[in-house]
Amino acid sequence: xxxxxxxxxxxxxxxxxxxxxxxxxxxxxxxxxxxxxxxxxxxxxxxxxxxxxxxxxxxxxxxxxxxxxxxxxxxxxxxxxxxxxxxxxxxxxxxxxxxxxxxxxxxxxxxxxxxxxxxxxxxxxxxxxxxxxxxxxxxxxxxxxxxxxxxxxxxxxxxxxxxxxxx
Numbered sequence: 001x002x003x004x005x006x007x008x009x010x011x012x013x014x015x016x017x018x019x020x021x022x023x024x025x026x027x028x029x030x031x032x033x034x035x036x037x038x039x040x041x042x043x044x045x046x047x048x049x050x051x052x053x054x055x056x057x058x059x060x061x062x063x064x065x066x067x068x069x070x071x072x073x074x075x076x077x078x079x080x081x082x083x084x085x086x087x088x089x090x091x092x093x094x095x096x097x098x099x100x101x102x103x104x105x106x107x108x109x110x111x112x113x114x115x116x117x118x119x120x121x122x123x124x125x126x127x128x129x130x131x132x133x134x135x136x137x138x139x140x141x142x143x144x145x146x147x148x149x150x151x152x153x154x155x156x157x158x159x160x161x162x163x164x165x166x167x
Contacts, residue, residue: 049166058103059156106160
């Protein structure tokens, strides 16, 4: 981020009311001269990382743990039916293509990244380390997981997860 009230050592700009819209974060803060005003920061320009779920899942959810920053471990957390085969897929473009009523594809042209099996509670985790390559900062990727339900309906898909790599 940046300091909207530079030079003040005995206080801060009291930022609050954060709202994300596309690649910007909007918030109010006191700049020390004009009082509380609306400010915006472009997330990619600041080197901030992001892992933001979007859309709805059908029978499964996808979230993240860790920070999506260069050289650090990052994990995709999937919750679904117990002991289900799970595939994590990647795409660069989001979509909202309905596969069947109540279940959508959230990434266009998905490529499989990893395959695993959920545990007895229906949880699976896929970890990776973000390569320490500065050219990745600001890259935007989209992920979705798909599960096969043993002994039940064919399976389900998760919500989408947008990830922006930070410093």
